[in-house]
Amino acid sequence: xxxxxxxxxxxxxxxxxxxxxxxxxxxxxxxxxxxxxxxxxxxxxxxxxxxxxxxxxxxxxxxxxxxxxxxxxxxxxxxxxxxxxxxxxxxxxxxxxxxxxxxxxxxxxxxxxxxxxxxxxxxxxxxxxxxxxxxxxxxxxxxxxxxxxxxxxxxxxxxxxxxxxxxxxxxxxxxxxxxxxxxxxxxxxxxxxxxxxxxxxxxxxxxxxxxxxxxxxxxxxxxxxxxxxxxxxxxxxxxxxxxxxxxxxxxxxxxxxxxxxxxxxxxxxxxxxxxxxxxxxxxxxxxxxxxxxxxxxxxxxxxxxxxxxxxxxxxxxxxxxxxxxxxxxxxxxxxxxxxxxxxxxxxxxxxxxxxxxxxxxxxxxxxxxxxxxxxxxxxxxxxxxxxxxxxxxxxxxxxxxxxxxxxxxxxxxxxxxxxxxx
Numbered sequence: 001x002x003x004x005x006x007x008x009x010x011x012x013x014x015x016x017x018x019x020x021x022x023x024x025x026x027x028x029x030x031x032x033x034x035x036x037x038x039x040x041x042x043x044x045x046x047x048x049x050x051x052x053x054x055x056x057x058x059x060x061x062x063x064x065x066x067x068x069x070x071x072x073x074x075x076x077x078x079x080x081x082x083x084x085x086x087x088x089x090x091x092x093x094x095x096x097x098x099x100x101x102x103x104x105x106x107x108x109x110x111x112x113x114x115x116x117x118x119x120x121x122x123x124x125x126x127x128x129x130x131x132x133x134x135x136x137x138x139x140x141x142x143x144x145x146x147x148x149x150x151x152x153x154x155x156x157x158x159x160x161x162x163x164x165x166x167x168x169x170x171x172x173x174x175x176x177x178x179x180x181x182x183x184x185x186x187x188x189x190x191x192x193x194x195x196x197x198x199x200x201x202x203x204x205x206x207x208x209x210x211x212x213x214x215x216x217x218x219x220x221x222x223x224x225x226x227x228x229x230x231x232x233x234x235x236x237x238x239x240x241x242x243x244x245x246x247x248x249x250x251x252x253x254x255x256x257x258x259x260x261x262x263x264x265x266x267x268x269x270x271x272x273x274x275x276x277x278x279x280x281x282x283x284x285x286x287x288x289x290x291x292x293x294x295x296x297x298x299x300x301x302x303x304x305x306x307x308x309x310x311x312x313x314x315x316x317x318x319x320x321x322x323x324x325x326x327x328x329x330x331x332x333x334x335x336x337x338x339x340x341x342x343x344x345x346x347x348x349x350x351x352x353x354x355x356x357x358x359x360x361x362x363x364x365x366x367x368x369x370x371x372x373x374x375x376x377x378x379x380x381x382x383x384x385x386x387x388x389x390x391x392x393x394x395x396x397x398x399x400x401x402x403x404x405x406x407x408x409x410x411x412x413x414x415x416x417x418x419x420x421x422x
Contacts, residue, residue, distance in 0.1 A: 033060055036059050037059065043181060045210065049177060061172060062173070063124045063172070066094065066095065066101075069132070071180060072110065072111075075132075075200075077199060077200050089107070127168075129176055130153065134156060137188075137196060138189045138191055151297075154290065156179075164247075182220065184197045229251065232337060233246050234247070236311050236314075236315035260332075262330060271349055271420070272422075274330055274332050275422060279332075280333055288357035303381070307404075310396055313351040314398060314399075316341040316350075319342050330346060333354075336350045345364075347398035348365075350398075352364055360375055362374060365420075372398060373398055376391055382406055384406050391421075393419065
């Protein structure tokens, strides 16, 4: 088995997904839940969500564990069964109004308490609520079968229940509404038999007519675009799987980069300023963590984790610079992601940015009229490599899909290369 060497240890856990948090220098104003208010009204019409009163959904506070559990029971279509049955539980801290819900969930094995006598009255985290919804869709965290209870983010994203407006760090009732709404937007159960909305119609929670009257498919994309974001969607094949990724990029961030003059002598410094730029760190870090967590979840080796990032970058289009320019116009990584492509230095800068964030030693490999990437590898890794300060960097061609680590285009094998390590 081939191995790629890491230059430092990284915590392989997903803290956020791209677009789920504020965006560094491009952060939005303090939380405005007017969008989620509309979603909550739709869910209320479908008898899935209630406020603290008829006019107040109280969306700007964290949900409690009890409230999250109540939503699980409703999303399962079991509210009537819970309220009309005789269900008991051993917990002393459950409010009277929630006793039937907690009793049902406890006796049917949906949840346990924080101790033998306490259910837990603290806030529900994003991980907890996403775990509940994934279970409602038929996915299992038992023994890590489909995901783990403390890290459901990757699966939640790919299933389609984690839209970009959800803040997984400061998780509010507003985010409960968004996750729940997304789960009803054409998301199917694990077994593929029906959608969650179809299951709730069949269970009598609401009718198809009620659903059609209030539900707004695709509303999250509409919301993003109306609020100055461009919703970028990527799809690529790697390691026998078709991967999909969605990224919300604020247009003000792209305008910011367009205003930065391009140095015609960037090549003399190895384009390091484009890799080390910090304004798009949150996006690069988010994507890198997503790749790292997917690799850890699926048991990929280091070389397979690197290849996942390589295939992502290789899937982007080759877009040459404008012929009217007298010199190269290198892009910052976020610009390449926004344009869905770039030329050789653009894709190489993006890949190096991702690999170094994933914890892999890497370098830019600069030729007279081309650029590629090198990844730090062990002595027994196969393929073409460059030695720099006693270290071996195995070549990666970024412009064109399917080039493997260590595979070198013939026309480059006789060319002198400059190495810019990171």
